[in-house]
Amino acid sequence: MAIDPKYLMESYANPIDYWELFSKSGLSKFPPCVVSVAITGGNQGKESNPNLPETLDEQVQQTYDAYKEGASLVHIHCRCPHDPSTVTDDPEVYRELNRRIRKKCPDIIINNTVIGGKWSRNGVMCPPxxxxxxxxxxxxxxxxxxxxxxxxxxxxxxxxxxxxxxxxMQYTINKQELEHTLSEMKKYGVKPEFELFDIGDLQYLRDLIQEGKTDPNVPNWVQMVFTPALTYQTPDMLLAAIRHMPKNTVLGIVATGGCQYPFLALALILGCNVRVGMEDGYYVEKGVLAESNAQLVAKIVRIAKELGRPIATPAQAREILGLGAPRMEF
Incomplete structure (x- = not known):
């Protein structure tokens, strides 16, 4: 599959290249923005927002509603059916949810959390x-x-x-664990979404690419996570990430906390893709709990359209990420 350079972050990292495109037509000629929706997450639950989906029925319906508002990729954490305050370690739960989402949203891109390493809460290991x-x-x-x-x-x-x-909370992953995870994903035909939480992770990602641990025939898909606990949510940090992004990369931005939507608006202006959803923030505005994930998707789509940035359809998102036709085996 040929890689279209107009989707890659390197096409917009140089200020002169950016200006030549931006000055002529604003954001209208930038690549369509892939909107991801992280519907549930693995931490907060209905105790924080009663509208956060935890059951399979809730997750399927909220995925569908977000899809109708413009989300082309859904990021999923499955909860334990008998204890929805925790994540599940049962692959059958993921399999069932994936099947049901594909039936209701045939062309949406399904992204399951994999993580790859070990994480713990207060010293107690969590399910893989x-x-x-x-x-x-x-x-x-x-x-x-x-x-x-x-x-x-x-x-x-x-x-x-x-x-x-x-x-x-503590999370660790060594190189052996990461390489094993990538090998397993390759066996099952799963494209990695590399989640980065620190600028220094870009050097590690570049090393992985140079060592041939990623597929050179398709773009690398990166979500850079800006959260108050780990990375400053400032324009200069985002610009630094863009400047140092490895070549052949499609970049998505995740932001949390009070500056979430202003930061995502900046990401839209700079040519990045964006993620919203109750995993990242369960308020639609200051002091107002979100009614649904669809409401959060509608908000970022509205911001993008006001700025003149087109929104990717699921078919366009598949092209941008180097994915084929929707999977039908379920």
């Missing part, structure tokens, strides 16, 4: 996420960094969390 690989999503997110952060989780007495709890 690479169980989602055999469910054969088209894309799987892999965190290639190592990080720690603190997070306040609201109490949920019915599932053993009687009060608000400050949790110390």
């Amino acid at each position: 996420m690479n169980v989602s690989i055999p469910a054969r999503p088209e894309v799987g997110s892999v965190d290639i960094t190592n990080y720690t952060w603190s997070m306040m989780r609201k109490g949920r007495p019915e599932y053993g969390r009687p009060q608000d709890t400050l949790e110390e």
Whole structure:
């Protein structure tokens, strides 16, 4: 599959190249923006926003509603059916959800969380996420960094969390674990989505590419995550990430916290793709809980259209990411 350079971040990293395109037609000639929606996440739940989808039925319906508003990729964490306050380690749950989403949204790109390494809360190991690989999503997110952060989780007495709890989160992944994860993904035909949480991760990603650990025939798909706990959410940090992005890369931006939508607006202006959804932020504006993931997608689509940036259809998103036709085996 030939790689179209107009979709790659390197085409917009040089200020002169950017200006030549931007000055003539604003954002209208920039690539269509791939809007990803992270519907659930693996941390907060209905205790934080009662509209956050946890059950399979809720996740299917909210994916469909977000898809109708313009999302072309859905990022999924499955919860335990018997305890939706935690993520599942059962691949059959992912397989069933993927099947049901494909039936309702035939051409949406399904992205299951894979992570790839080991993570813990307050020193207690959490279930591995690479169980989602055999469910054969088209894309799987892999965190290639190592990080720690603190997070306040609201109490949920019915599932053993009687009060608000400050949790110390730790994630680690070594090179052997990462290479094993990428090998498993290749076996099942799953495209990696590299999640980066720090500017230094770009050097590690470049090394992986130079060592031949990625497919040179399709673009690398990167989600750069800007969160107050790990990376400053400032224009200069985003510009630095763009300047140092490896070649042959399509770049998506994730932002959390109070500056989420202003930061994503900047990403739209700079030619990046964007992600929204209740995993990243469950407020639609200050002090107002989101009614649904669709509402969050509608907001970023509206911002993009006001700026003049086109939104990618699922077919365009597949072309941009180097994916083939939708999977039909389910």
